[in-house]
Amino acid sequence: MKFKNVAATGAVFVTVALALSACSSSSTSGSSTSAATSTASAGVVSTLDSSLKGTITAGGSSAQANAETAWTAAYVAQVAGVTVNYDKSQGSGGGVTNWLAGSYDFAGSDSPLKADQQTSSQTICGTGGGLNLPVYLDGVAIIYNLPGVTSLNLSSATIAKIFNLSITTWNDPAIAADNPGVTLPSTTITTVTRSDGSGTTQNFTNFLSAVDPTDWTYPASNTWPIAGTSAQKGGSGVVQAVGAGAGTIGYADHSAIGTATAATVNKVAFSQDAATAAFTAGATTVPTTTGDLSQKFDYSKLTGATIYPIPLISYQIVCTTFKDPAQAALTKSYVGYVASTVGQAIAAKNAGSAPIPDSMLTQIQTSLATVK
Structure with missing residues (x-):
């Protein structure tokens, strides 16, 4: 069968994001005047602080490329003071390498950190190391x-x-x-x-x-x-x-x-x-550190006419503790947006990926809350 490239223009991304955020703005209370709620009233909500300023530097997974383009366009439409630079040319391996070297605020990777990489991450992230947060589901x-x-x-x-x-x-x-x-x-x-x-x-x-x-x-x-x-x-x-x-x-x-x-x-x-069915049927959380959400598939469960047999989960990998609190705030804001119901809807529309289930998005938000 043929698949059509579903990447669209930035205008489409922004339209999707703002239309969905409008659904929830009336239901949000207790936020400052500089904050904008980015997700619909149903599902997992991420509240954006539109006063944030700075640059997020990241890269890695080419699988995430179309989704990252969509997420970035929608995010900066609401948080205009932030620039997000994502280098898809590195691939997952290069993304993790550059992140471990301290060059990236987060790495995009289609596989979680290996044991030796998790140990190495303590150099830049403190004793807690890195968190593998599954934000992209495809095949x-x-x-x-x-x-x-x-x-x-x-x-x-x-x-x-x-x-x-x-x-x-x-x-x-x-x-x-x-x-x-x-x-x-x-x-x-x-x-x-x-x-x-x-x-x-x-x-x-x-x-x-x-x-x-x-x-x-x-x-x-x-x-x-x-x-x-x-x-x-x-x-x-x-x-x-x-x-x-x-x-x-x-x-x-x-x-x-x-x-x-x-x-x-x-x-x-x-x-x-079919990708969502694979995640539901066969994915299990296998944490490497507190708050980590690495997933492992049991392929023996990925059978039947409605389950795609070769799913792909891609992660945004962040430090448990950033050396620069300002970069921590920026990165948490962006990743939190990606790991929201609206963020997942944007990726689904513009990259053709399957939305991560809300139950997992809730766990990601909990993990992000512990990042310092």
Whole structure:
């Protein structure tokens, strides 16, 4: 099936945000005249202080790119004194590296901090370390370019064998068995992967390791473990390479794939509802420190016709204690806006992501309240 790039103009983002904030302004009490309520009366509310001034510097996850553009445009429309700079070119790996170096106020990452990174974060964040806050829910899309084949289903086992390079042609019996009645060419398969440290790769290899350890014998990792693929930087690089060559297949966050053709996985197409169903069915909080909300999927529960099998959760990672209280206030304000009902609605409309459930948003707001 084809997905359409749902990124829109800043005017649309602002319209969505202000329309929803208008719904709640009459129901807010006890706030100063410089504060603006940013979410609707129903759901998780974040109150913005429009007197804030300064610059938030962040970067990382390219999966979050469209959502970050939307969030930033809507946020600064209400808090005009704040500038938000998010560098999507870094990828999740670069985002975490720069954050640990003290260059970013928060990192965008499609996977939570690893144990050694959590330990390292105490250097910039104090003994509490960092908090992984899940603010973006989407899915890893399997995209392909095979002229004449407009609909393709791939089972988990077939995906594992394609990406471990043991299936090398498109008319392989395993692919044919997944697609009865479809005429498949003998074209050689070119597998396109990420060259940079990638949370999308981490999520994809988490899936492969869990669902087919017989065929996928490599550890889950944010770096691609197999030589011999067409390695590209960033999700956009993967999408461009797949689009440029017949017989290609790759993986990318679904919001980044534009008009690329995506396969169904175990006969399930990506949708916002299917991603939400995956979160509800299989995600569990596995905290690394007090207030941390790292999530882990039980892939054995991600089955059935209404659950997308390769969900992707992306995080904004912040310090428990900032060295600069002013930056703490700015970052808490922005992340709190993102982790509100309106923030999630903006991402859903403009990036095609699935809203994080309100129950989790409430937990994020609680965690943010402890940040100093």
